[in-house]
Amino acid sequence: MEEDRVLSSVHSTVFKESESLEGKCDKIEGYDFNQGVNYPKLLRSMLTTGFQASNLGEAIDVVNQMLEWRLSDETIAPEDCSEEEKDPAYRESVKCKIFLGFTSNLVSSGVRETIRYLVQHHMVDVIVTTTGGVEEDLIKCLAPTFKGDFSLPGAYLRSKGLNRIGNLLVPNDNYCKFEDWIIPIFDQMLKEQKEESVLWTPSKLLARLGKEINNESSYLYWAYKMNIPVFCPGLTDGSLGDMLYFHSFRTSGLVIDVVQDIRAMNGEAVHATPRKTGMIILGGGLPKHHICNANMMRNGADYAVFINTGQEFDGSDSGARPDEAVSWGKIRGSAKTVKVYCDATIAFPLLVAETFASKREQNCEHKT
Protein backbone atom coordinates (compact mmCIF):
# COMPACT_ATOMS: atom_id res chain seq x y z
CA MET A 1 0.00 0.00 0.00
CA GLU A 2 2.83 2.37 1.00
CA GLU A 3 4.61 1.44 -2.22
CA ASP A 4 1.50 2.23 -4.25
CA ARG A 5 1.24 5.67 -2.66
CA VAL A 6 4.91 6.46 -3.28
CA LEU A 7 4.59 5.20 -6.83
CA SER A 8 1.50 7.30 -7.55
CA SER A 9 3.14 10.42 -6.00
CA VAL A 10 6.29 9.91 -8.13
CA HIS A 11 4.04 9.26 -11.10
CA SER A 12 2.17 12.54 -10.60
CA THR A 13 5.45 14.48 -10.16
CA VAL A 14 6.99 13.14 -13.35
CA PHE A 15 3.86 13.04 -15.43
CA LYS A 16 2.42 16.46 -14.62
CA GLU A 17 -0.99 16.73 -16.12
CA SER A 18 -0.93 19.37 -18.80
CA GLU A 19 -3.35 22.08 -19.60
CA SER A 20 -5.03 21.50 -22.91
CA LEU A 21 -3.98 23.96 -25.62
CA GLU A 22 -6.58 22.68 -28.07
CA GLY A 23 -8.52 25.63 -29.39
CA LYS A 24 -6.27 28.14 -27.64
CA CYS A 25 -3.11 27.84 -29.73
CA ASP A 26 -2.44 27.01 -33.36
CA LYS A 27 -1.16 23.56 -34.12
CA ILE A 28 2.28 23.31 -35.61
CA GLU A 29 2.13 21.90 -39.10
CA GLY A 30 4.56 22.49 -41.90
CA TYR A 31 4.03 22.38 -45.63
CA ASP A 32 3.27 19.04 -47.28
CA PHE A 33 5.17 18.77 -50.57
CA ASN A 34 2.85 16.03 -51.63
CA GLN A 35 0.58 18.94 -52.61
CA GLY A 36 3.19 19.78 -55.19
CA VAL A 37 5.45 22.81 -55.24
CA ASN A 38 2.85 25.49 -54.60
CA TYR A 39 4.65 28.66 -53.52
CA PRO A 40 1.71 30.65 -52.16
CA LYS A 41 0.63 27.66 -50.04
CA LEU A 42 4.22 27.11 -48.98
CA LEU A 43 4.50 30.71 -47.79
CA ARG A 44 1.16 30.52 -46.01
CA SER A 45 2.28 27.37 -44.21
CA MET A 46 5.09 29.35 -42.54
CA LEU A 47 2.72 30.74 -39.96
CA THR A 48 2.33 27.26 -38.44
CA THR A 49 5.87 26.06 -39.06
CA GLY A 50 7.34 27.63 -35.93
CA PHE A 51 10.35 29.80 -34.98
CA GLN A 52 11.14 32.59 -37.44
CA ALA A 53 8.88 31.10 -40.10
CA SER A 54 5.98 31.80 -37.74
CA ASN A 55 7.31 35.29 -37.06
CA LEU A 56 7.44 35.92 -40.79
CA GLY A 57 3.90 34.57 -41.07
CA GLU A 58 2.79 36.99 -38.37
CA ALA A 59 4.65 39.85 -40.04
CA ILE A 60 2.75 39.08 -43.25
CA ASP A 61 -0.44 39.23 -41.22
CA VAL A 62 0.41 42.58 -39.66
CA VAL A 63 1.36 44.12 -43.01
CA ASN A 64 -1.90 42.90 -44.52
CA GLN A 65 -3.72 44.53 -41.63
CA MET A 66 -1.83 47.77 -42.41
CA LEU A 67 -2.98 47.50 -46.00
CA GLU A 68 -6.57 46.61 -45.22
CA TRP A 69 -7.30 49.13 -42.47
CA ARG A 70 -9.66 51.98 -43.30
CA LEU A 71 -10.89 54.80 -41.11
CA SER A 72 -14.36 53.35 -41.58
CA ASP A 73 -13.20 50.41 -39.43
CA GLU A 74 -13.08 52.72 -36.43
CA THR A 75 -16.12 53.96 -34.57
CA ILE A 76 -16.69 57.65 -34.96
CA ALA A 77 -15.86 59.76 -31.92
CA PRO A 78 -18.48 62.45 -32.46
CA GLU A 79 -16.83 65.15 -30.34
CA ASP A 80 -13.58 65.51 -32.19
CA CYS A 81 -14.73 64.73 -35.69
CA SER A 82 -15.22 67.24 -38.45
CA GLU A 83 -18.19 66.90 -40.80
CA GLU A 84 -15.86 65.64 -43.50
CA GLU A 85 -14.49 62.97 -41.18
CA LYS A 86 -18.00 61.66 -40.54
CA ASP A 87 -18.69 61.11 -44.22
CA PRO A 88 -18.63 57.32 -44.87
CA ALA A 89 -17.16 57.67 -48.33
CA TYR A 90 -14.32 59.74 -46.92
CA ARG A 91 -13.75 57.21 -44.14
CA GLU A 92 -13.54 54.42 -46.70
CA SER A 93 -10.76 56.29 -48.46
CA VAL A 94 -8.51 56.92 -45.45
CA LYS A 95 -5.75 54.32 -45.27
CA CYS A 96 -2.79 53.58 -43.03
CA LYS A 97 0.34 55.67 -43.59
CA ILE A 98 3.33 53.42 -44.10
CA PHE A 99 6.92 54.33 -43.20
CA LEU A 100 9.56 52.15 -44.88
CA GLY A 101 13.11 52.15 -43.52
CA PHE A 102 16.13 50.17 -44.69
CA THR A 103 19.92 50.12 -44.39
CA SER A 104 22.32 50.55 -47.30
CA ASN A 105 23.49 46.95 -47.56
CA LEU A 106 19.98 46.01 -48.63
CA VAL A 107 20.12 48.47 -51.50
CA SER A 108 23.45 46.96 -52.56
CA SER A 109 21.60 43.63 -52.61
CA GLY A 110 18.70 42.62 -54.83
CA VAL A 111 16.22 43.84 -52.22
CA ARG A 112 16.64 47.13 -54.09
CA GLU A 113 14.33 45.72 -56.78
CA THR A 114 11.67 44.89 -54.17
CA ILE A 115 11.94 48.40 -52.74
CA ARG A 116 11.69 49.89 -56.22
CA TYR A 117 8.46 47.93 -56.80
CA LEU A 118 6.89 49.32 -53.64
CA VAL A 119 7.86 52.89 -54.49
CA GLN A 120 6.88 52.58 -58.15
CA HIS A 121 3.36 51.66 -57.18
CA HIS A 122 3.14 54.19 -54.33
CA MET A 123 2.63 51.45 -51.78
CA VAL A 124 4.59 53.27 -49.08
CA ASP A 125 4.32 56.89 -47.99
CA VAL A 126 7.67 57.84 -46.41
CA ILE A 127 11.16 56.39 -46.85
CA VAL A 128 14.07 56.70 -44.44
CA THR A 129 17.50 55.35 -45.25
CA THR A 130 21.23 55.91 -44.88
CA THR A 131 23.49 57.60 -47.44
CA GLY A 132 24.63 54.27 -48.84
CA GLY A 133 20.97 53.38 -49.28
CA VAL A 134 20.74 56.25 -51.74
CA GLU A 135 24.04 56.15 -53.58
CA GLU A 136 24.02 52.39 -54.14
CA ASP A 137 20.68 52.81 -55.93
CA LEU A 138 22.03 55.61 -58.14
CA ILE A 139 25.34 53.88 -58.83
CA LYS A 140 23.56 50.74 -60.02
CA CYS A 141 22.12 52.87 -62.83
CA LEU A 142 25.65 53.79 -63.89
CA ALA A 143 27.40 50.44 -63.39
CA PRO A 144 26.49 47.11 -61.78
CA THR A 145 27.34 45.49 -58.46
CA PHE A 146 28.67 41.94 -58.68
CA LYS A 147 28.35 38.73 -56.67
CA GLY A 148 31.55 37.79 -54.88
CA ASP A 149 32.23 35.88 -51.69
CA PHE A 150 32.56 36.70 -48.01
CA SER A 151 35.95 35.00 -47.96
CA LEU A 152 37.71 37.09 -50.62
CA PRO A 153 40.87 38.52 -48.98
CA GLY A 154 40.79 42.27 -48.32
CA ALA A 155 44.32 43.14 -49.40
CA TYR A 156 43.88 41.29 -52.69
CA LEU A 157 40.62 43.07 -53.40
CA ARG A 158 42.17 46.46 -52.59
CA SER A 159 44.95 45.80 -55.09
CA LYS A 160 42.32 45.07 -57.73
CA GLY A 161 40.27 48.14 -56.90
CA LEU A 162 37.31 46.09 -55.69
CA ASN A 163 35.24 47.01 -52.63
CA ARG A 164 33.52 44.21 -50.75
CA ILE A 165 30.03 44.49 -49.23
CA GLY A 166 29.48 41.11 -47.62
CA ASN A 167 29.58 38.74 -50.58
CA LEU A 168 29.02 41.53 -53.10
CA LEU A 169 31.70 43.46 -54.98
CA VAL A 170 31.61 47.06 -56.15
CA PRO A 171 34.50 48.20 -58.38
CA ASN A 172 36.14 51.56 -57.48
CA ASP A 173 35.35 52.65 -61.00
CA ASN A 174 31.65 52.66 -60.13
CA TYR A 175 32.31 55.37 -57.56
CA CYS A 176 34.38 57.32 -60.07
CA LYS A 177 31.40 57.23 -62.42
CA PHE A 178 29.21 58.42 -59.56
CA GLU A 179 31.58 61.32 -58.87
CA ASP A 180 31.59 62.34 -62.55
CA TRP A 181 27.80 62.22 -62.59
CA ILE A 182 27.06 64.04 -59.34
CA ILE A 183 29.59 66.91 -59.21
CA PRO A 184 27.99 68.85 -62.11
CA ILE A 185 24.63 68.40 -60.37
CA PHE A 186 26.04 69.94 -57.18
CA ASP A 187 27.39 72.83 -59.28
CA GLN A 188 23.92 73.39 -60.68
CA MET A 189 22.34 73.15 -57.23
CA LEU A 190 24.80 75.70 -55.84
CA LYS A 191 23.92 78.00 -58.72
CA GLU A 192 20.22 77.66 -57.90
CA GLN A 193 20.95 78.30 -54.25
CA LYS A 194 22.73 81.55 -55.09
CA GLU A 195 20.52 82.79 -57.91
CA GLU A 196 17.10 81.48 -56.94
CA SER A 197 17.54 81.36 -53.16
CA VAL A 198 16.81 77.64 -53.06
CA LEU A 199 17.50 76.24 -49.59
CA TRP A 200 18.44 72.59 -50.06
CA THR A 201 17.64 69.86 -47.56
CA PRO A 202 18.63 66.18 -47.75
CA SER A 203 15.14 65.20 -48.98
CA LYS A 204 15.10 67.96 -51.62
CA LEU A 205 18.55 66.93 -52.78
CA LEU A 206 17.44 63.31 -53.07
CA ALA A 207 14.32 64.27 -55.02
CA ARG A 208 16.58 66.18 -57.40
CA LEU A 209 18.95 63.21 -57.76
CA GLY A 210 15.94 60.98 -58.47
CA LYS A 211 14.90 63.39 -61.17
CA GLU A 212 18.40 63.57 -62.65
CA ILE A 213 19.05 59.82 -62.72
CA ASN A 214 15.87 59.40 -64.81
CA ASN A 215 16.14 55.60 -64.78
CA GLU A 216 13.24 53.24 -64.11
CA SER A 217 15.40 50.74 -62.26
CA SER A 218 16.06 53.30 -59.51
CA TYR A 219 13.72 53.56 -56.51
CA LEU A 220 14.87 57.14 -56.01
CA TYR A 221 13.58 57.96 -59.49
CA TRP A 222 10.17 56.54 -58.64
CA ALA A 223 10.16 58.33 -55.28
CA TYR A 224 10.62 61.58 -57.19
CA LYS A 225 7.85 60.70 -59.66
CA MET A 226 5.43 59.55 -56.97
CA ASN A 227 6.28 62.47 -54.68
CA ILE A 228 7.35 60.15 -51.88
CA PRO A 229 9.82 61.91 -49.56
CA VAL A 230 13.10 60.13 -48.90
CA PHE A 231 14.71 61.24 -45.64
CA CYS A 232 18.40 60.77 -45.00
CA PRO A 233 19.51 62.81 -42.01
CA GLY A 234 22.99 61.29 -42.08
CA LEU A 235 23.58 62.44 -45.66
CA THR A 236 27.28 63.10 -45.21
CA ASP A 237 28.09 59.57 -44.09
CA GLY A 238 28.85 57.87 -47.39
CA SER A 239 30.26 58.41 -50.85
CA LEU A 240 27.71 61.17 -51.35
CA GLY A 241 29.21 62.88 -48.32
CA ASP A 242 32.68 62.48 -49.83
CA MET A 243 31.38 64.19 -52.94
CA LEU A 244 29.99 67.09 -50.90
CA TYR A 245 33.37 67.36 -49.16
CA PHE A 246 35.35 67.53 -52.40
CA HIS A 247 32.83 69.82 -54.04
CA SER A 248 33.22 72.28 -51.17
CA PHE A 249 36.91 72.73 -52.04
CA ARG A 250 36.33 73.37 -55.71
CA THR A 251 33.30 75.60 -55.30
CA SER A 252 32.30 76.20 -51.71
CA GLY A 253 29.01 77.43 -50.38
CA LEU A 254 26.46 74.65 -50.92
CA VAL A 255 24.24 74.55 -47.85
CA ILE A 256 22.09 71.57 -46.88
CA ASP A 257 19.61 72.20 -44.09
CA VAL A 258 18.74 69.30 -41.80
CA VAL A 259 16.42 71.38 -39.65
CA GLN A 260 13.83 71.73 -42.39
CA ASP A 261 13.92 67.98 -42.93
CA ILE A 262 13.32 67.05 -39.29
CA ARG A 263 10.28 69.34 -39.40
CA ALA A 264 9.10 67.50 -42.49
CA MET A 265 9.81 64.00 -41.15
CA ASN A 266 8.20 64.51 -37.76
CA GLY A 267 5.40 66.33 -39.53
CA GLU A 268 4.68 63.20 -41.56
CA ALA A 269 3.94 61.39 -38.31
CA VAL A 270 2.28 64.21 -36.39
CA HIS A 271 -0.06 65.23 -39.22
CA ALA A 272 -0.89 61.65 -40.21
CA THR A 273 -4.01 61.63 -38.03
CA PRO A 274 -6.78 60.49 -38.67
CA ARG A 275 -4.73 57.91 -40.56
CA LYS A 276 -3.12 55.10 -38.61
CA THR A 277 0.64 54.70 -39.06
CA GLY A 278 2.64 51.56 -39.77
CA MET A 279 6.40 51.03 -39.77
CA ILE A 280 8.22 48.44 -41.85
CA ILE A 281 11.89 48.57 -40.91
CA LEU A 282 14.61 46.43 -42.46
CA GLY A 283 17.83 46.43 -40.47
CA GLY A 284 18.73 48.66 -37.55
CA GLY A 285 20.75 51.82 -37.08
CA LEU A 286 19.60 55.23 -38.19
CA PRO A 287 16.56 54.28 -40.30
CA LYS A 288 15.08 52.21 -37.45
CA HIS A 289 15.48 54.87 -34.82
CA HIS A 290 14.54 57.82 -37.01
CA ILE A 291 11.19 56.31 -37.98
CA CYS A 292 10.37 55.19 -34.45
CA ASN A 293 11.32 58.59 -33.06
CA ALA A 294 9.09 60.43 -35.51
CA ASN A 295 6.18 58.18 -34.55
CA MET A 296 6.81 59.00 -30.91
CA MET A 297 5.65 62.51 -31.80
CA ARG A 298 2.17 61.15 -32.43
CA ASN A 299 2.20 58.92 -29.33
CA GLY A 300 3.26 55.82 -31.19
CA ALA A 301 2.76 53.86 -34.37
CA ASP A 302 -0.19 51.49 -34.72
CA TYR A 303 1.67 48.76 -36.59
CA ALA A 304 5.33 47.77 -36.59
CA VAL A 305 7.27 45.10 -38.44
CA PHE A 306 11.00 44.82 -37.77
CA ILE A 307 13.13 42.50 -39.91
CA ASN A 308 16.69 42.41 -38.61
CA THR A 309 19.38 40.23 -37.12
CA GLY A 310 20.09 42.43 -34.11
CA GLN A 311 20.08 41.09 -30.57
CA GLU A 312 18.90 43.00 -27.52
CA PHE A 313 21.49 41.71 -25.01
CA ASP A 314 23.87 44.62 -25.67
CA GLY A 315 21.18 47.23 -25.10
CA SER A 316 21.53 48.57 -28.63
CA ASP A 317 18.62 50.27 -30.31
CA SER A 318 19.31 48.20 -33.41
CA GLY A 319 18.66 44.98 -31.49
CA ALA A 320 15.76 46.27 -29.45
CA ARG A 321 12.40 44.52 -29.78
CA PRO A 322 9.21 46.44 -30.53
CA ASP A 323 8.27 46.17 -26.85
CA GLU A 324 11.23 48.39 -25.93
CA ALA A 325 9.88 51.01 -28.33
CA VAL A 326 6.51 50.75 -26.54
CA SER A 327 8.24 51.88 -23.34
CA TRP A 328 9.34 55.04 -25.15
CA GLY A 329 5.96 55.77 -26.66
CA LYS A 330 7.33 55.11 -30.12
CA ILE A 331 4.84 52.26 -30.60
CA ARG A 332 1.37 52.24 -29.02
CA GLY A 333 0.59 49.70 -26.33
CA SER A 334 -2.35 48.59 -28.46
CA ALA A 335 -0.26 48.23 -31.61
CA LYS A 336 0.20 45.08 -33.66
CA THR A 337 3.95 44.35 -33.76
CA VAL A 338 6.31 41.61 -34.93
CA LYS A 339 10.07 41.23 -35.07
CA VAL A 340 11.40 38.70 -37.57
CA TYR A 341 14.93 37.62 -36.72
CA CYS A 342 16.12 37.06 -40.25
CA ASP A 343 18.31 38.52 -42.96
CA ALA A 344 15.96 40.76 -44.93
CA THR A 345 17.28 39.44 -48.26
CA ILE A 346 15.33 36.27 -47.47
CA ALA A 347 12.41 37.61 -45.45
CA PHE A 348 11.46 40.79 -47.26
CA PRO A 349 10.83 39.57 -50.84
CA LEU A 350 8.75 36.73 -49.37
CA LEU A 351 6.83 39.18 -47.20
CA VAL A 352 6.11 41.48 -50.14
CA ALA A 353 4.98 38.48 -52.20
CA GLU A 354 2.30 37.65 -49.65
CA THR A 355 1.19 41.23 -48.99
CA PHE A 356 1.75 44.20 -51.32
CA ALA A 357 2.34 42.19 -54.49
CA SER A 358 -0.47 39.66 -54.09
CA LYS A 359 -2.96 42.41 -53.22
CA ARG A 360 -1.94 44.31 -56.32
CA GLU A 361 -2.29 41.18 -58.44
CA GLN A 362 -5.76 40.63 -57.00
CA ASN A 363 -6.76 44.23 -57.71
CA CYS A 364 -5.46 44.00 -61.25
CA GLU A 365 -7.44 40.80 -61.80
CA HIS A 366 -10.61 42.50 -60.56
CA LYS A 367 -10.13 45.30 -63.02
CA THR A 368 -9.61 43.05 -66.06
Next chain:
Amino acid sequence: MSDEEHHFESSDAGASKTYPQQAGNIRKGGYIVIKGRPCKVVEVSTSKTGKHGHAKCHFVAIDIFTSKKLEDIVPSSHNCDVPHVNRVDYQLIDISEDGFVSLLTDNGSTKDDLKLPTDEVLLTQLKSGFEEGKDIVVSVMSAMGEEQMCALKEVSPK
Protein backbone atom coordinates in the same frame (compact mmCIF):
# COMPACT_ATOMS: atom_id res chain seq x y z
CA MET B 1 67.16 81.60 -55.00
CA SER B 2 65.72 80.54 -58.32
CA ASP B 3 62.45 78.72 -58.78
CA GLU B 4 62.53 75.21 -60.21
CA GLU B 5 60.68 74.16 -63.37
CA HIS B 6 59.69 77.67 -64.42
CA HIS B 7 60.75 79.22 -67.64
CA PHE B 8 61.87 82.74 -66.89
CA GLU B 9 60.00 85.60 -68.40
CA SER B 10 60.27 89.31 -67.93
CA SER B 11 57.12 90.82 -66.50
CA ASP B 12 55.61 92.27 -69.66
CA ALA B 13 51.85 92.62 -70.06
CA GLY B 14 51.53 89.90 -72.71
CA ALA B 15 53.01 87.04 -70.64
CA SER B 16 50.62 84.57 -69.01
CA LYS B 17 50.64 84.67 -65.25
CA THR B 18 50.07 80.93 -64.72
CA TYR B 19 50.57 77.68 -66.54
CA PRO B 20 48.73 74.38 -66.13
CA GLN B 21 50.25 71.34 -64.47
CA GLN B 22 48.71 68.00 -63.54
CA ALA B 23 47.85 67.96 -59.83
CA GLY B 24 49.62 64.65 -59.32
CA ASN B 25 52.92 66.26 -60.42
CA ILE B 26 52.87 69.19 -58.02
CA ARG B 27 55.24 68.55 -55.13
CA LYS B 28 55.97 70.02 -51.72
CA GLY B 29 57.85 73.28 -52.19
CA GLY B 30 56.29 73.93 -55.55
CA TYR B 31 53.75 76.63 -56.33
CA ILE B 32 50.01 76.38 -56.91
CA VAL B 33 47.08 78.74 -57.38
CA ILE B 34 44.32 78.27 -54.79
CA LYS B 35 41.19 80.44 -54.93
CA GLY B 36 43.03 82.80 -57.24
CA ARG B 37 45.97 83.28 -54.85
CA PRO B 38 49.55 82.26 -55.65
CA CYS B 39 50.71 79.86 -52.95
CA LYS B 40 53.71 77.77 -51.99
CA VAL B 41 52.89 74.14 -51.26
CA VAL B 42 53.86 72.99 -47.75
CA GLU B 43 52.07 69.61 -47.74
CA VAL B 44 50.72 67.20 -50.33
CA SER B 45 48.89 63.96 -49.61
CA THR B 46 47.25 61.67 -52.13
CA SER B 47 44.23 59.48 -51.42
CA LYS B 48 43.94 56.52 -53.78
CA THR B 49 40.88 55.85 -55.91
CA GLY B 50 38.15 54.39 -53.80
CA LYS B 51 34.70 55.01 -52.44
CA HIS B 52 35.29 58.72 -52.72
CA GLY B 53 35.85 58.44 -56.45
CA HIS B 54 38.99 59.31 -58.39
CA ALA B 55 42.41 59.56 -56.70
CA LYS B 56 42.83 62.98 -55.15
CA CYS B 57 45.65 65.28 -54.07
CA HIS B 58 45.19 67.28 -50.90
CA PHE B 59 47.29 70.45 -50.90
CA VAL B 60 48.12 72.64 -47.93
CA ALA B 61 49.79 75.84 -49.10
CA ILE B 62 50.76 79.30 -47.89
CA ASP B 63 49.79 82.44 -49.84
CA ILE B 64 53.15 83.91 -50.85
CA PHE B 65 52.02 87.46 -50.20
CA THR B 66 49.68 87.27 -47.22
CA SER B 67 51.14 84.14 -45.55
CA LYS B 68 47.62 82.79 -45.04
CA LYS B 69 47.16 79.04 -45.04
CA LEU B 70 44.96 77.72 -47.85
CA GLU B 71 43.78 74.21 -48.70
CA ASP B 72 42.56 72.48 -51.82
CA ILE B 73 41.62 68.99 -52.92
CA VAL B 74 41.91 68.19 -56.59
CA PRO B 75 41.56 64.91 -58.55
CA SER B 76 45.16 63.93 -59.35
CA SER B 77 44.50 63.70 -63.08
CA HIS B 78 43.14 67.26 -63.28
CA ASN B 79 45.21 70.27 -64.18
CA CYS B 80 45.96 72.97 -61.64
CA ASP B 81 47.20 76.47 -62.31
CA VAL B 82 50.78 77.08 -61.24
CA PRO B 83 51.84 80.73 -60.92
CA HIS B 84 54.96 82.13 -62.52
CA VAL B 85 56.88 83.47 -59.55
CA ASN B 86 59.77 85.85 -60.18
CA ARG B 87 62.32 87.42 -57.90
CA VAL B 88 64.22 90.46 -58.97
CA ASP B 89 66.78 92.42 -56.97
CA TYR B 90 66.79 96.22 -57.00
CA GLN B 91 68.91 98.80 -55.28
CA LEU B 92 67.02 101.04 -52.87
CA ILE B 93 67.15 104.74 -53.74
CA ASP B 94 64.56 106.34 -51.49
CA ILE B 95 61.63 105.79 -49.16
CA SER B 96 58.85 108.28 -49.81
CA GLU B 97 56.42 109.71 -47.23
CA ASP B 98 53.34 108.13 -48.75
CA GLY B 99 54.58 104.55 -48.19
CA PHE B 100 56.30 103.80 -51.49
CA VAL B 101 59.92 103.05 -52.28
CA SER B 102 62.04 104.26 -55.11
CA LEU B 103 64.23 101.56 -56.67
CA LEU B 104 67.01 101.53 -59.26
CA THR B 105 66.38 99.08 -62.07
CA ASP B 106 68.99 97.22 -64.16
CA ASN B 107 68.81 99.63 -67.05
CA GLY B 108 69.24 102.73 -64.86
CA SER B 109 65.65 103.89 -64.63
CA THR B 110 63.62 104.06 -61.45
CA LYS B 111 60.74 101.94 -60.25
CA ASP B 112 58.49 103.84 -57.89
CA ASP B 113 55.31 101.75 -57.63
CA LEU B 114 56.35 99.29 -54.97
CA LYS B 115 54.79 99.70 -51.53
CA LEU B 116 56.64 99.31 -48.29
CA PRO B 117 56.54 95.75 -46.97
CA THR B 118 53.78 94.86 -44.49
CA ASP B 119 56.07 92.56 -42.54
CA GLU B 120 57.12 94.41 -39.35
CA VAL B 121 60.63 92.97 -39.13
CA LEU B 122 61.44 93.72 -42.75
CA LEU B 123 59.97 97.21 -42.50
CA THR B 124 62.02 98.11 -39.42
CA GLN B 125 65.16 96.70 -40.96
CA LEU B 126 64.55 98.68 -44.15
CA LYS B 127 63.86 101.99 -42.45
CA SER B 128 66.72 101.81 -39.99
CA GLY B 129 69.16 100.67 -42.64
CA PHE B 130 68.11 103.50 -44.95
CA GLU B 131 68.32 106.12 -42.20
CA GLU B 132 71.83 104.98 -41.36
CA GLY B 133 72.74 105.64 -44.93
CA LYS B 134 73.52 102.03 -45.78
CA ASP B 135 73.37 100.65 -49.32
CA ILE B 136 70.41 98.33 -49.47
CA VAL B 137 69.44 95.85 -52.16
CA VAL B 138 65.84 94.61 -51.97
CA SER B 139 64.41 91.39 -53.40
CA VAL B 140 61.00 91.81 -54.95
CA MET B 141 58.82 88.76 -55.50
CA SER B 142 56.16 89.02 -58.17
CA ALA B 143 53.39 86.67 -59.24
CA MET B 144 50.01 87.08 -60.95
CA GLY B 145 50.22 90.84 -61.20
CA GLU B 146 51.07 91.35 -57.56
CA GLU B 147 54.46 92.18 -56.12
CA GLN B 148 55.96 92.56 -52.71
CA MET B 149 59.36 93.02 -51.15
CA CYS B 150 60.36 89.77 -49.56
CA ALA B 151 63.97 90.25 -48.44
CA LEU B 152 66.75 92.80 -48.24
CA LYS B 153 70.55 92.83 -48.01
CA GLU B 154 72.82 95.49 -46.73
CA VAL B 155 75.69 96.01 -49.14
CA SER B 156 78.70 97.55 -47.46
CA PRO B 157 80.18 100.35 -49.54
CA LYS B 158 83.70 99.61 -50.74
